[in-house]
Amino acid sequence: MESLYRKYRPRTFDEVIGQEHITHTLQNQIQNNHIGHAYLFTGTRGTGKTSVAKIFARAVNCLSPKNGSPCNECESCKLLQKESDINVIEMDAASNNTVDDVREIREKVKFTPVGVKYKVYIIDEVHMLSTPAFNALLKTLEEPPEHIIFILATTEVHKLPQTILSRCVRFDFHLVPVNTLVKHLKMVFDKENISYDEESLKLIATAGEGSVRDTLSIADSIAAYCQGKITKEDTLSILGMTDFELMLDFFEKLREKEIGGILSLIDKIEKEGKNLAVFAKDISKHARDLLIAKSCDDSNEILNLPDDIYARYKAQADAFDQKDLIRYMQVFSGAENELRYTLSVRLLLETTCLTALSGEDVKKN
Numbered sequence: 001m002e003s004l005y006r007k008y009r010p011r012t013f014d015e016v017i018g019q020e021h022i023t024h025t026l027q028n029q030i031q032n033n034h035i036g037h038a039y040l041f042t043g044t045r046g047t048g049k050t051s052v053a054k055i056f057a058r059a060v061n062c063l064s065p066k067n068g069s070p071c072n073e074c075e076s077c078k079l080l081q082k083e084s085d086i087n088v089i090e091m092d093a094a095s096n097n098t099v100d101d102v103r104e105i106r107e108k109v110k111f112t113p114v115g116v117k118y119k120v121y122i123i124d125e126v127h128m129l130s131t132p133a134f135n136a137l138l139k140t141l142e143e144p145p146e147h148i149i150f151i152l153a154t155t156e157v158h159k160l161p162q163t164i165l166s167r168c169v170r171f172d173f174h175l176v177p178v179n180t181l182v183k184h185l186k187m188v189f190d191k192e193n194i195s196y197d198e199e200s201l202k203l204i205a206t207a208g209e210g211s212v213r214d215t216l217s218i219a220d221s222i223a224a225y226c227q228g229k230i231t232k233e234d235t236l237s238i239l240g241m242t243d244f245e246l247m248l249d250f251f252e253k254l255r256e257k258e259i260g261g262i263l264s265l266i267d268k269i270e271k272e273g274k275n276l277a278v279f280a281k282d283i284s285k286h287a288r289d290l291l292i293a294k295s296c297d298d299s300n301e302i303l304n305l306p307d308d309i310y311a312r313y314k315a316q317a318d319a320f321d322q323k324d325l326i327r328y329m330q331v332f333s334g335a336e337n338e339l340r341y342t343l344s345v346r347l348l349l350e351t352t353c354l355t356a357l358s359g360e361d362v363k364k365n
């Protein structure tokens with residue numbers, strides 16, 4: 001079966017999520033016939049660089065673009081949708097990084113496009129080119145023929161030489177906010193007739209960490225496991241994540257220094273067959289998340305949590321003293337290293353909680 005992320009590759013600029021700062025600019029350029037010859041797309045993996053490059057390649061050649069997007073129906077769009085079409089050339093710089101590879105491009109760009117207006121070269125992972133290859137590319141970028149457009153894409157823009165940077169119009173693809181990912185997942189699941197609960201959507205979107213491709217491939221494996229009926233319980237166990245609720249509850253008990261409550265909660269988690277080592281790791285992450293929520297402006301830009309969950313993190317963070325959060329983070333991340341060596345995760349976890357509460361070192365093991 002075709003994977004979800006392939007099936008739902010956006011075909012127009014409007015279908016691209018979370019990158020409006022880029023898609024709107026490109027749409028305007030096409031509508032005003034003000035197209036550049038060298039673009040640089042940067043940003044984390046799975047955020048839309050290749051997809052936008054391909055949409056753009058069709059849009060500049062489309063015979064009746066709609067709102068700056070390709071119509072996907074005209075002769076030219078149809079031609080360019082074929083993987084084998086010679087007018088859109090995709091080159092993976094990771095495996096074609098020599099000066100000869102780039103020279104070949106320079107030879108080819110002399111030829112005019114066939115049946116369309118522009119030839120588009122998409123060079124993926126462009127930071128992998130060798131220095132001589134960069135120099136060869138630079139020559140072409142300096143005087144690109146009228147009918148050629150270059151789109152360079154990279155996840156590691158800091159590895160590009162300044163000479164290349166200064167010749168390209170640069171667009172930075174952002175991590176996609178979790179709320180936008182939730183909406184996207186909903187659309188996909190509804191179309192696929194997959195049932196789900198709201199909590200699972202939030203968990204999957206959070207696990208995707210801002211990458212649309214990662215979010216969809218996580219969704220794929222969970223849907224396969226759940227045979228089309230996604231539940232929060234299955235999602236949590238597949239992702240090996242700790243429930244937001246459980247973490248909030250645990251920290252409430254820490255804040256109130258309820259030693260009995262903490263020990264029973266640990267007992268409950270173990271009896272339910274959950275992985276205590278995962279839980280221990282998630283505690284230090286939660287302490288860090290609370291510290292960010294408490295200390296940073298626009299903290300959800302960093303945390304990228306669903307709105308309602310973020311509101312509860314923030315409320316919890318505000319109820320804590322900053323110095324306590326710092327101590328929890330230190331104590332629990334220290335314990336993370338010991339997890340590998342300990343004979344009893346449970347005992348280590350319990351001792352660590354007591355250390356965190358007392359604020360002084362209690363002997364471990």
Ligand SMILES: Nc1ncnc2c1ncn2[C@@H]1O[C@H](COP(=O)(O)OP(=O)(O)OP(=O)(O)O)[C@@H](O)[C@H]1O
Pocket residue numbers: 004005006007008009010015016017018019043044045046047048049050051052124155212213214216
């Ligand atoms: N902004 C987005 N809007 C909608 N879907 C997206 C977006 N970004 C990625 N996707 C989904 O992820 C898949 C892969 O995206 P794409 O190849 O464009 O990512 P990329 O940024 O080029 O990643 P890489 O850095 O790994 O090359 C697409 O087929 C699509 O399903």
Ligand SMILES: [Mg+2]
Pocket residue numbers: 049050051124153
């Ligand atoms: Mg790509």
Ligand SMILES: [Zn+2]
Pocket residue numbers: 061062063064065070071072073074075076077078
């Ligand atoms: Zn068209």
